[in-house]
Amino acid sequence: MPDVLIPDEVDLKLVHALQAAPRATWHEIGRVVGVDPGTATRRWQALVEAGSARVTAYPDVRLWARDHCNAFVELDLQPAARAHAVEVLSRIPQIASISIVSSGRDLFLTVLTPDLATLSRLVLHQLQRLPGVRGTRTHAITTVYGEGNHWRLDALSPQRRAPVPLGTGTRPVWKDHHRTVLRALEDGRSTAADIAAHTAKSGSTVRRWLTEMIDGGLLSLRCEVAQPITGWPVAATFWARVPPDELHRTATALTELPEVRLCAATTGADNLVMTLWLRSLGDVQHLEAELAGKLPALTLTDRAVTLHAVKRMGCLLDDTGRITGVVPIDPWAPTVPQ
Numbered sequence: 162m163p164d165v166l167i168p169d170e171v172d173l174k175l176v177h178a179l180q181a182a183p184r185a186t187w188h189e190i191g192r193v194v195g196v197d198p199g200t201a202t203r204r205w206q207a208l209v210e211a212g213s214a215r216v217t218a219y220p221d222v223r224l225w226a227r228d229h230c231n232a233f234v235e236l237d238l239q240p241a242a243r244a245h246a247v248e249v250l251s252r253i254p255q256i257a258s259i260s261i262v263s264s265g266r267d268l269f270l271t272v273l274t275p276d277l278a279t280l281s282r283l284v285l286h287q288l289q290r291l292p293g294v295r296g297t298r299t300h301a302i303t304t305v306y307g308e309g310n311h312w313r314l315d316a317l318s319p320q321r322r323a324p325v326p327l328g329t330g331t332r333p334v335w336k337d338h339h340r341t342v343l344r345a346l347e348d349g350r351s352t353a354a355d356i357a358a359h360t361a362k363s364g365s366t367v368r369r370w371l372t373e374m375i376d377g378g379l380l381s382l383r384c385e386v387a388q389p390i391t392g393w394p395v396a397a398t399f400w401a402r403v404p405p406d407e408l409h410r411t412a413t414a415l416t417e418l419p420e421v422r423l424c425a426a427t428t429g430a431d432n433l434v435m436t437l438w439l440r441s442l443g444d445v446q447h448l449e450a451e452l453a454g455k456l457p458a459l460t461l462t463d464r465a466v467t468l469h470a471v472k473r474m475g476c477l478l479d480d481t482g483r484i485t486g487v488v489p490i491d492p493w494a495p496t497v498p499q
Contacts, residue, residue, distance in 0.1 A: 175205060180386075215384075217382075217476055233425075239293040241293065273490060307412075308422070341360050397445055402432060402459075403433050
């Protein structure tokens, strides 16, 4: 991987524009950023090669939680077993994200599976049988209120923040050909011709399928960015309890905070989990105080700082936070005992 790239203002605007419209043309992106298409293309390629940014594709987790199965899984490990566990877990396509966290659990995973039975096999046969695993705790996600593909760098001026329209439509169900496209989308900006080359289908057919997925809301496209270059270098997770009649209002309010990347309702005594990006460790305490004042129905029960994000929505990360590769998310992949 190239030496660390220090992004300038144009690079950050480019990332913000792609966060808003991940598959927009370089002419559209260049117009928003204020550069010519060739410059936009070259700068983006440099960011990708440096591990600073990448467009990824995965099932829309809000819709997935409604129709399928999302979960947070906590793993307790013997210290000597963590490196091997991380290596194995990073390659499992159903595990979207992995964090090594500071307290209460060793690893914190986000998992997508087609159904509860598949989640059970994954936990019981792949996770609990890993060498050195001392215990697991699984929290099914009932509703996703907000997730990271809506988080923005805030690098563009207000008049330039409007995303390039990608279209809207009715929500289709996942079909076999949609799964085929998803598995071939290691790069979320892959052209229809690129995908066709991996699927033995025609470019026009792939283009139609991809449009179905995007317009139907099945597919999330996300411009992932290396956290250290964002100005928000600290990641944390909060667990909370909210009375059922206040849950929707409270969770909706949380998604409006710039620090909140993911907010989801879960099963169990702690019925709300949020992941955060913060400017400093001191902001953990500051945000707690802010939440106590703004959302009296919310009771924080636990918090953990991320020591190392190993994987984020399919992107593999090194210890500096740079993107080193991608394991495409595939909820339907076989679950095989280790």
